Amino acid sequence: MEEERQLTRWEGYVDWRRRPALRGRHGGMLAASFVLVVEILENLAYLANASNLVLYLSEYMHFSPTKSANNVTNFMGTAFLLGLVGGFLSDAFFTTYHIYLISAVIEFLGLVVLTVQARSPSLKPSACGPANLDIPCQEANGGKAAMLFLGLYLVALGVGGIKGSLPAHGAEQFDEDTPQGRKQRSTFFNYFVFCLSCGGLIAVTLVVWIEDNKGWVWGFGISTISILLSIPIFLAGSSTYRNKIPCGSPLTTIIKVLAAATLNSCVSRSPKGCISRSPSNAVASMATSPSSPTLASKEAEENAKTRESTDAPTESFKFLNIAAVDNPVHKALECTMQQVEDVKIVLKLFPIFACTIMLNCCLAQLSTFSVQQAATMDTKLGSLKVPPASLPIFPVTFIMILAPVYDHLIIPFARKVTKSEMGITHLQRIGIGLVLSIIAMATAALVEIKRKRVATNSGLLDSDHPLPITFFWIAFQYLFLGSADLFTLAGLLEFFFTEAPSSMRSLATSFSWASLAMGYYLSSIIVSIVNNVTGISKHRPWLSGSNLNHFQLERFYWLMCVLSALNFLNYLLWAIRYKYRSTGANN
Structure with missing residues (x-):
């Protein structure tokens, strides 16, 4: 008790028992480290299935390729959009601490449903295809489809709640009134993206391999164990957390x-x-x-x-x-005038948010056309053949390398040059990501030109046979897009958290995930528009043909490059006019 009297309180924060949080006892990098470990497990559980889900829906649930792709897009988009719900509830009624625990339990229940269905043949459509010629293929329907979508959207609800609460919970552990606290918070966001990528790396390599070779029961089972394990690890840090008191809706x-x-x-x-x-x-x-x-x-x-x-x-x-x-x-x-000023701050964030949607539209190409490009190329790595679903290993690896380099080398150097606390401001960091996305789309177009030239010269333009060109050429566009993702996602998370009013920080932070979801949706819209416009007057649409070699994919990439450049110019107009409200960003 005497020790508690000597420690000053964190105004507006409580511990997990709702007692006043104390300086020196709650918060800091130790508390945030629990969040970083949990993020590895959480993203592993999510991406282990999302990256390969289209295969499960088409081969085991017998949905058509188009319906499978749409279901995956809807699932991923919904999961990220539900981050807004998680952020809203964290600000309005519960702490980020409680929202994470509730969301993790919901995701766990969803994965249990999917695991049980994958294990039981009676809960899936009958096997069909070449090995079962007597049985016609019939997609999952009725109770089997209901069980599938119940599991998927319980997972989506849980993922949304976690994405909307976990980054804000980790950022809340640092004292924004001191330069040291602000620097540590910036480091936290860098390593949050690093840990997110670390979980993704395990998911798209080990777990995808297990799903392809050992079965989906093992894949869903690993995800279930992963999210379940994250709960006691998160609870282990309870005595160190400081939790912001909800301030109303x-x-x-x-x-x-x-x-x-x-x-x-x-x-x-x-x-x-x-x-x-x-x-x-x-x-x-x-x-x-x-x-x-x-x-x-x-x-x-x-x-x-x-x-x-x-x-x-x-x-x-x-x-x-x-x-x-x-x-x-x-x-x-x-x-009150304070409420009016808070709303003004949120309105000023929206143009920055809108300008990042185009970048996430470019990132969507990593799981669509870029994967299809690589699938037509030589994917052998020595004696190992790399599965297409594991190709996201490139951007994930680049992010994991660049994150510590950025935090320990680039930022200290920038601080010395600029004589400022931030070194590189949030908006500058987001802008760098937007520029890298432009370079990535230009690189993708040039690589596609080279790929099609090889297909023409080798006489394989009309063949599905792998081309005599290594898939490592695709690594260049992954390099730039992976780097863009690090700069923009980490910059957005910190920007929204730092600039938003304290009563709206969780909701504002979840805008980063909403931007990602809208980028996926925008990608589908642009593809549809391009095919409709270029298919006029009996011309073949750019993105159609008997195989990828007949696509005009390089033209599509050039279009994305131009749209990204125009988006960057629009971003500059808003970024130049923006005035930071936080102390650290101005220094």
Whole structure:
């Protein structure tokens, strides 16, 4: 007890028993290290199935290739979009600590359902195909399909909750009021992406191999054990965590401010000579109002002056300032200037968020056309033949190499050159990722030109036979896209967490995952538009043909390169105008 009296409290934070968190006892890199270990296991459990799921749906559930691909896209997109739900609940009602535990249990239950179905032949469609010519193939339906999608979307719900809470929980462990705390938080985000990639590396190599050679029961079983093991490891750090106290629904605040600004503005513009409701004269009008005698007291005047000085409205989004008036249209729409400023901050984050969707659209090519390119090439590595589902090993490996190099070499050097605490700001880091994505798409186009030239020269343009060119050429576009992913994802996570109001940080951090989901959806939309436009007047669409050699894939990559360049120019306009609210980012 005497020791607790000597330790100062973390204002706004509690420990896992909801007692006040104490400086020197809670938080710090030790607490965050538990989060990093858990992220390895969590991403292993997710990617072990997501990277190879299309094979399970087509070969074991007998869905068509198109339906299998759509189901995988829907599953992955939903999982990342549900990160917004996890972030919202962490800010509004629960701590990130509790949301992770609840989400991990939900994902575990989903994986148990999938494991049981994979193990029991009676819960899957009957075997068919070349080895079972007497049995026609029939896709999973009825109760079998219901069980499959129940398991998948329980996993998606759990993954969404984890993605929306775990990064914010780790970042909450550091003191943002000190330069050392801010540097440690930046290091945490770098190594969070490193650990995410580490889990992905194990998933796309070891677990994918086990699924292909030992069966999906083993694959689902490993994922189930992995997410189950993450729970006691996370709980082991309970005594070291500091947990932010939920501050109420951030969405309610946003909706209330927008509604109040709209309705109050309508009243202030009324032709009946109503008193103006602008924040600049709200305090004065109430102080002199004869119908408010209590405000005439000295204490009320002092409170009004204090509120006026501390809640001075900013110039950005001036139309929202009218939401903070002393006599709103309805009492339920009463807003403080702090709430108005918080909403302004969130609105300023949206253009940056939108500009990263195109980069994630480029990243989607790693699991689609890039894999198909490599599948037509020589994938042998000595005597080992690399399966297509394991090709993401390239960007994952690059990220794992680059993350510590960036944190221990590049950032210290940048700090010396720029004489600033950050070295490279969040927006500069995101911008570097966007530039790398442009280079990646240009590289992909050049590699495709070379691949098709080899196919033509070797007489294999109309053949499905592997081309006499090593798949290591694909590694170049993976290198640039993997590097872009590190710079942008880590930069986005830290940017959203640092810049968002403290009451909305988990929700804002989950925007990073929502951007990834929208990138996947945008990729499908662009492919459809390209085929529809280029297929006019009986021309063959760019992305169609009897095999990949007949595709005009290099043209598609050049188009993505141009779109990425235009997106980068748009990003520059917003990034140059953006003003950081955090101390560390400005230094």
